[in-house]
Amino acid sequence: MADSPVWFISGCSTGFGRELAQQAIARGFRTVVTARDPASVQDLVNGQDHAVALRLDVTDQRSIDDAVQAALEKFGGIDVLVNNAGYGYQSSVEEGEDAEIRAQFDANAFGLFALTRAVLPAMRQARRGHIINITSVAGFIGFASSGYYSASKHAVEGWSDSLAAETAPLGIHVTCVEPGPFRTDWAGRSLHQTPSRLPEYAETAAARMKATAEYSGTQAGDPARAARAMIAVTEQDNPPRHLVMGAWGFDAVTSKLKARLTEIEAWKQTSLDTDFPA
Numbered sequence: 001m002a003d004s005p006v007w008f009i010s011g012c013s014t015g016f017g018r019e020l021a022q023q024a025i026a027r028g029f030r031t032v033v034t035a036r037d038p039a040s041v042q043d044l045v046n047g048q049d050h051a052v053a054l055r056l057d058v059t060d061q062r063s064i065d066d067a068v069q070a071a072l073e074k075f076g077g078i079d080v081l082v083n084n085a086g087y088g089y090q091s092s093v094e095e096g097e098d099a100e101i102r103a104q105f106d107a108n109a110f111g112l113f114a115l116t117r118a119v120l121p122a123m124r125q126a127r128r129g130h131i132i133n134i135t136s137v138a139g140f141i142g143f144a145s146s147g148y149y150s151a152s153k154h155a156v157e158g159w160s161d162s163l164a165a166e167t168a169p170l171g172i173h174v175t176c177v178e179p180g181p182f183r184t185d186w187a188g189r190s191l192h193q194t195p196s197r198l199p200e201y202a203e204t205a206a207a208r209m210k211a212t213a214e215y216s217g218t219q220a221g222d223p224a225r226a227a228r229a230m231i232a233v234t235e236q237d238n239p240p241r242h243l244v245m246g247a248w249g250f251d252a253v254t255s256k257l258k259a260r261l262t263e264i265e266a267w268k269q270t271s272l273d274t275d276f277p278a
Contacts, residue, residue: 005234006075008032008068010056010115011085013040014190016134016179020082020227025051027231032071032078034085058085058111059103068118077126080234081119083112084134086152090212091194092205093147100192101148108152113159120167129172130234133160137180137249141256145196145205145212164241173239177230180249182221221246 007024011017013035021044024031031048034056035041045051052074056067071078086108089100116131123129138146139153157176164174196206226245233239244250264271 004029004050005079006030006032006071006077007080007082008034008071008078008119009082009084010034010058012044013037015084016182016223016226017082017084018044019223020084020230021051023224023227023231030075032067032075034067056085056115058115059106061114064111064115064118068115068122072122078119078122079126079128080130080132081116081123082132082134082230083115083156085111085115086134087190087192088146088149089192089194090145090149090205090209091147092145092196092198092201094201095194095196095198095205096148097194100194104148104192105152105155108149109155109159112156116163120172123167123172124170127171129167130239131163131167131172131174132230132234133174133176135160135176135178137178137244137252139176139178140253143208144201145208160241174241175233175239176242177226178242178244178249178253179221179226180244180246180252181215181219182223182226182246221249 007029009017009021009024009032012021012033018041021031021033021041025033025044025048028050031051033041033044033051033053035053036055036057038053038055041053045053052071054067054070055063057063068078087104089104091097091100112133119131133156135153135156136149138150139157142150160174160176167174191212193209196202196209229243229245233243244253
């Protein structure tokens with residue numbers, strides 16, 4: 001196992017992070033399993049010499065620095081970073097609460113940025129690595145009630161484009177994984193909501209929040225299959241920049257991108273006319 005890849009996964013207490021940690025450990029990968037409460041993931045590493053459970057709060061820089069340093073001391077490097085920590089927040093845009101919005105960005109965007117910055121020096125020196133950012137279909141599409149969640153995921157998507165451009169010459173790959181509805185805790189206990197009380201949003205934001213609560217636990221997406229797909233991607237010489245997860249997500253994203261391109265092309269002449277005359 002000394003030659004196996006080193007995986008560092010954030011947010012392993014539930015959902016994708018937990019499933020991915022289980023599978024990485026089962027395959028013999030040296031695995032850093034993290035959570036805000038390491039006791040919640042200790043069962044994953046018990047009896048495993050090639051795995052360690054560490055405390056990590058991605059909104060706390062000292063916690064990030066300590067976890068990355070401990071991982072490097074334990075295994076000597078980090079080959080795969082999975083930025084999975086984060087959660088959902090739903091509200092209408094008008095009724096969004098400032099504290100909730102800022103906390104959403106701290107976890108989903110700023111924490112992800114900070115953890116990646118902490119890991120990059122080791123990958124840069126090794127001239128290899130793979131960074132997997134768990135974003136969402138909401139990184140492409142803004143749904144009613146998910147404006148601030150979608151904004152945090154759009155931020156990660158755009159940032160990942162820049163990251164990929166900078167790290168490709170260094171042998172470091174970047175993949176954004178964009179799940180649609182999966183049977184994780186996203187729509188359950190992990191979800192934060194500010195209920196919409198304005199009648200004008202009853203058929204948009206409020207209706208979608210209600211629907212989200214109702215389908216929790218019955219989503220088509222299988223976290224175990226998603227974890228296998230993510231592991232498979234890291235074994236490719238030319239991994240994808242984007243990996244949409246689930247049939248619903250694939251259809252939603254491809255339809256959105258085609259519609260967006262059609263609209264942009266329809267307004268081509270107006271776009272061109274904004275340049276200085278030749």
